[in-house]
């Protein structure tokens with residue numbers, strides 16, 4: 001088992017309330033009122049992966065929300081220590097952790113969050129969730145590889161992939177197999193995308209069919225990154241994908257697999273950041 005992070009360290013951070021203020025008041029109270037035993041148990045379960053929802057409420061829980069929000073704040077600060085910050089996020093769906101972390105830590109008149117997301121319903125959800133944030137927000141409803149046609153000469157400090165390498169790969173292979181990626185609702189087709197991806201992996205066609213389009217997307221990201229800026233990628237295992245039949249080895253090793261592909265791009269080099277397990281995180285710095 002490859003733990004996501006250090007349990008004792010995050011126990012301490014929770015108890016020092018070091019990062020609690022990133023949460024809503026309700027979540028902060030939930031976290032504060034947990035006993036040490038409950039907290040340690042929930043952190044251990046989260047870090048052991050796969051990450052599971054409560055079967056009844058479908059909630060991932062406060063420890064999940066707190067940890068990933070705080071960890072992304074750490075990741076953004078590792079990439080750039082102060083405001084203003086310009087971030088482009090690839091394929092967030094309706095997940096607002098990164099714009100939330102940016103708004104809390106990097107509020108500044110020139111801080112901006114730009115993203116590209118294909119799914120219309122999830123894009124609308126993200127627009128709703130980020131509407132009041134005190135930073136410039138531009139949510140583009142298109143594939144991330146088309147980003148250059150929307151932003152002119154703008155360059156970013158950070159390009160973020162929050163658990164989205166799998167989404168990109170599913171979409172590449174799904175599109176190849178004829179799935180309508182533009183008009184379908186993601187969660188109506190995700191079983192089909194999972195089946196296609198697992199079949200490609202198990203038949204040995206995964207790399208040949210996914211790598212060229214994946215690297216083209218990564219190159220589009222490098223093209224809009226400032227020299228010295230970072231592409232920051234994370235991955236971890238959700239239980240839902242395993243239940244749908246994603247190949248467990250591919251699911252566990254997704255980042256090490258694409259890391260080997262990314263090494264072929266001459267414009268970036270990987271930097272190891274303290275406190276980030278390289279099985280689950282990658283920081284690729286663009287050459288200066």
Ligand SMILES: C[S@@+](CC[C@H](N)C(=O)[O-])C[C@H]1O[C@@H](n2cnc3c(N)ncnc32)[C@H](O)[C@@H]1O
Nearest residue numbers: 091092093095117118119143144163164167171
């Ligand atoms: C499950 S959702 C969100 C995932 C989010 N990364 C997370 O883990 O919370 C998957 C999203 O990936 C988006 N997506 C997949 N490939 C994409 C691409 N090449 N460009 C932009 N969005 C993409 C889909 O449109 C969908 O909104």
